[in-house]
Amino acid sequence: MLKLFYSPGACSLASHVALEEAGADYEALAVDLKAGEQNRPEYRAVNPKGRVPALVTERGALTESPVILGYIAQTHPEAKLAPNDDSFAFGDMQAFNLFLATNVHVAYGHAFRPERYAKGEAGIAAVKAKVPEALDEHFAQIEERFADGRPFVHGDAYTVSDPYLMVFARWLDRPGMGDISRYPKLRAHRERIEARDATRKVLAAEGLS
Ligand SMILES: N[C@@H](CCC(=O)N[C@@H](CS)C(=O)NCC(=O)O)C(=O)O
Structure with missing residues (x-):
């Protein structure tokens, strides 16, 4: 197991x-x-x-x-849960997941664990101050993906990218992170994934x- x-x-x-x-x-x-x-x-x-x-x-x-x-x-x-028989599509899915891990997650990390990125009060404050701007850049890009009306990150089919994105969309609710209402398609996607039985x-x- x-x-x-x-x-x-x-x-x-x-x-x-x-x-x-x-x-x-x-x-x-x-x-x-x-x-x-x-x-x-x-x-x-x-x-x-x-x-x-x-x-x-x-x-x-x-x-x-x-x-x-x-x-x-x-x-x-x-x-x-992934395009397992299509190497390019699988790679494309992993590229998105790695973007979340190395850009979106790391941007949040600067807010949650600023002491890992700076020393001293002023340094820590400077690291935290930059977070909303970095998140906005990433979420604005993600919002664009949904411009064609797709229900899921990679189109019509649900993949593991969907619950992964949902997690980071949920973190926007934490104080000082941003405002999910600025990304209506991201918010709709989050609600769609949260409504699934498994979620x-x-x-x-x-x-x-
Ligand atoms: N690169 C790792 C990051 C994992 C990670 O940072 N997890 C956080 C929770 S979201 C954690 O365990 N934090 C504990 C700590 O920082 O001490 C991944 O994508 O799985």
Whole structure:
């Protein structure tokens, strides 16, 4: 059985939803980030980077959200969570997921963990001050994708990019991050994904509904 280490509402929510959409045989194990459980030796033995998500498979642990999402999609082809038979389309999906991981997530990281990017009060304040501008640049680009009326990130078919984007759209609700009403298509997409049975089940399981 797969084991997902997650924290409620964290980026691991995307992997949790993907497992549910896939109908996977899995167990979800909460890691209390506020209590620092990610830094305890037991968890570092699973993921030496001390971050969630981590997905423990029969061959060992996988980390990094885009990798875990791709793995879930490829190992559950019947769920059609990715264009598994089309290498270009699969690469295009991964490019989007990596954009979320390395640009959108990192922009939020400057707000949530500014001490990782600057020293001293003034430096930290400067790092945080830039966040809404960086997020706006990224979300404006994402909003453009939906200009053709597509329901999902990659067109008519749901993929693992959809719950991943939903997570970062939800984080816009946190104070000082931005205003989702500036991106009406992103907001509609978020509501569409939140309304799916698998998402609702996982939000409830994480205590977020
Ligand atoms: N590149 C990793 C980032 C994972 C990550 O930063 N996870 C956060 C939660 S969203 C975390 O575990 N933070 C704990 C910490 O920073 O100590 C991924 O995409 O999965």
